[in-house]
Amino acid sequence: MVAGELSGDLLGADLIHALNRLCCHGSVESAFTLSGMAGPAMQKAGCQAVCSIDQLSVMGLYEVFRALPRIYFQVYRRLARHFIRNRPALFVGIDSPDFNLRLAGKLKKKGIRTVQYVSPTVWAWRASRVETIRKNIDHILVLFPFESEFYQRHGVPCTYVGHPLADQIALSPPFPESCRRNLGINVERKYLAVLPGSRVAEVQALLPDFLETARLCQQQQPDLDVLIPAATPAVAGHIRQALNHWNGRADSVHVFDGQASAVIGASNVVLAASGTATLEIMLLKRPMVVAYRLGRLTYMLARRMYYSRFFSLPNLLADTMLVPEYLQDDIDPQAMAEDLLGFLNGGEQVERLLSTFTDLHQTLRRNAGMTAGRQILQMLA
Numbered sequence: 001m002v003a004g005e006l007s008g009d010l011l012g013a014d015l016i017h018a019l020n021r022l023c024c025h026g027s028v029e030s031a032f033t034l035s036g037m038a039g040p041a042m043q044k045a046g047c048q049a050v051c052s053i054d055q056l057s058v059m060g061l062y063e064v065f066r067a068l069p070r071i072y073f074q075v076y077r078r079l080a081r082h083f084i085r086n087r088p089a090l091f092v093g094i095d096s097p098d099f100n101l102r103l104a105g106k107l108k109k110k111g112i113r114t115v116q117y118v119s120p121t122v123w124a125w126r127a128s129r130v131e132t133i134r135k136n137i138d139h140i141l142v143l144f145p146f147e148s149e150f151y152q153r154h155g156v157p158c159t160y161v162g163h164p165l166a167d168q169i170a171l172s173p174p175f176p177e178s179c180r181r182n183l184g185i186n187v188e189r190k191y192l193a194v195l196p197g198s199r200v201a202e203v204q205a206l207l208p209d210f211l212e213t214a215r216l217c218q219q220q221q222p223d224l225d226v227l228i229p230a231a232t233p234a235v236a237g238h239i240r241q242a243l244n245h246w247n248g249r250a251d252s253v254h255v256f257d258g259q260a261s262a263v264i265g266a267s268n269v270v271l272a273a274s275g276t277a278t279l280e281i282m283l284l285k286r287p288m289v290v291a292y293r294l295g296r297l298t299y300m301l302a303r304r305m306y307y308s309r310f311f312s313l314p315n316l317l318a319d320t321m322l323v324p325e326y327l328q329d330d331i332d333p334q335a336m337a338e339d340l341l342g343f344l345n346g347g348e349q350v351e352r353l354l355s356t357f358t359d360l361h362q363t364l365r366r367n368a369g370m371t372a373g374r375q376i377l378q379m380l381a
Contacts, residue, residue: 001016001034001035001036001037001038001042001047001091001092001093001094002036002037002079002091002092002093002094002096002099002100002103003036003037003038003039003042003053003094003095003096004037004053004094004095004096004099004100005053005095005096006039006053007095007276008039008094008095008096008118009038009039009040009041009042009053009094010041010164011094011095011117011118011164012038012039012041012042012045012047012092012094012117013041013042013044013045014164014368014369015092015094015117015369015372015373015376016034016042016045016046016047017045017369018369018370018372018373019032019373019376019377020045020046021370021373022370022373022374022377023377032046033048034046034047034048035047035048035049035050035082035086035088036048036049036050036051036079036082036083037049037050037051037052037053037075037079038053039053050078050079050082051074051075051078051079075099076099076102076103079103080103080106080107083103083107083112084107084110087110087112088112089113089380090112090113090114090115090376090379090380091103091104091107091112091113091114091115092114092115092116092117092376093114093115093116093117094117094118095117095118097116097118097119097120097129098120100116101116101120101129101132101133101136101137102136104116104136104137105132105135105136108135108136108137108138113138113379114136114137114138114139115137115138115139115140115141115375115376115379116133116137116139116140116141117140117141117372118141118142118143119140119142119143119144119147119151120133122150123146123147123150130150130151130154130156133156134154134155134156137156138157138379139157139158139159139375139379140156140157140158140159141158141159141161141372141375142158142159142160142161143160143161143162143163143364143368144160144163144313144316144317144364145160145317145363146316146317146319147160148160159371159372159375160366161366161368161369161371161372161375162364162365162366162367162368162371163279163364163366163368164368164369165276165279165280165283165364166283166361166364166365166366166368167365167366167367167368167369169280169283169284169361171358171361171362171365173265173284173285173286173354174265174284175265176191176265176266176267176268178265179262179263179265179266180266182262182266183227183254183256183259183262183263183266185225185227185254185266186225189223189224189225190221190223190224190225190268190344191224191225191226191227191266191267191268192214192217192224192225192226192227192267192268192269192270192271192340192344193226193227193228193229193263193264193266193267193269193270193271193272193286194210194211194214194226194227194228194270194271194272195228195229195260195263195264195270195271195272195273195277195281196210196228196239196273197231197235197273197275198231198232198235198275198277199231199235200232200234200235200238202273203235203238203239204238205293205294206273206291206292206293206331207238207239207242208242209291209293209331209333209336210271210291211242211243211246211248212333213271213333213336213337213340214226214248214253214271215246215247215248216333216334216337217337217340217341217344218248218249218252220337220341221341221344224252224344225252225253225254226252226253226254227253227254227256227263227266227267228253228254228255228256228263229255229256229257229258229259229260229262229263230255230256230257230258231258231260233257236255236257239255240255243255260277260280261280261284264280264281264284264286265284265286267286268286268343268344269286269287269288269289269340269343269344270286270287270288270289271288271289271291271336271340272288272289272290272291273290273291273292274290274291274292274311274312274313274325275292276313278290278312278313278314278323279313279314281314282313282314282317282357282360282361283357283361283364285354285357285358285361287323287343287350287353287354288314288323288343289323289324289326289336289339289340289343290311290312290314290323290324290325290326291325291326291327291331291336292311292326292327292328293327293328293331294328310325311325311327312325314357314360317360317363317364318356318360322353322356323353324336324339
């Protein structure tokens with residue numbers, strides 16, 4: 001098993017626990033020997049870490065190019081040697097497709113069967129990768145229904161497993177008041193949650209515009225406070241440093257170490273960086289505005305190859321503009337503030353939006369770990 005990011009580590013751990021439950025209720029360690037690239041969750045579940053998960057945590061095309069020598073010499077070759085010397089019955093790559101598809105291709109040439117858990121965004125850009133997937137992967141496990149449709153059209157063996165977050169989060173949204181009490185904040189005030197990303201580079205790119213958007217919202221809504229969950233201590237430090245130079249009401253901003261789910265649940269509206277966080281916001285049934293900004297060179301390269309109409313997950317799932325999106329130079333604090341204030345005022349627009357969120361949530365509830373586990377056991381049979 002190879003997971004290159006913390007999100008993949010959580011998926012991998014969920015899959016290992018599912019295999020444990022499926023294998024005669026015995027321990028997964030007694031049924032399998034698991035090894036590869038694993039984070040803390042997968043290691044705790046029983047996977048031996050051959051390489052550190054941090055070694056693949058690189059953001060952006062340009063940044064990946066810069067890191068290629070380290071990735072190849074320190075990580076790829078080491079894992080390839082490990083799996084060839086300790087021949088597995090099955091290789092499972094979890095997300096990190098550019099790395100895992102290449103590694104899977106090398107292993108498949110050695111006669112090792114391969115699975116990719118989480119599809120690359122071939123339906124949005126670099127569709128030519130589907131040929132690499134067809135060649136290097138025996139079976140792909142996908143999280144979203146539109147991905148399954150894509151692979152069926154291209155004749156690639158595929159199973160739609162749903163998304164683990166949709167299984168974990170209740171269909172009924174959490175009560176804001178209970179989330180606010182858990183966070184120790186005033187239950188009577190209104191709240192804008194600001195999620196500027198999980199990496200420092202994302203936060204640096206988005207936080208100034210997000211804070212300006214919050215300030216403009218507060219001008220129109222004086223009883224509005226701001227909640228910001230910090231994904232890591234490094235991100236928290238950057239957020240607090242940015243707030244020292246912010247010309248808004250500093251006493252109205254609450255920064256939390258993690259606790260993103262509670263912050264989303266406590267909020268009335270959310271301003272978020274594009275990514276998995278937007279899926280969680282949708283599943284928690286909170287109206288949102290989504291934005292993203294890439295590095296200049298990365299954006300120049302990516303825009304020539306990206307052909308999907310949308311980039312945020314709620315809009316991709318619905319195949320329509322459910323929530324406002326702002327990308328790169330189109331990011332406009334005034335426009336984003338107007339969208340957020342419109343959601344804050346509620347009404348039929350918000351009711352329809354949250355109803356659609358519930359429908360999408362039901363579509364994604366497929367008991368993902370167990371569904372993926374059954375497919376893997378079928379391949380091992």
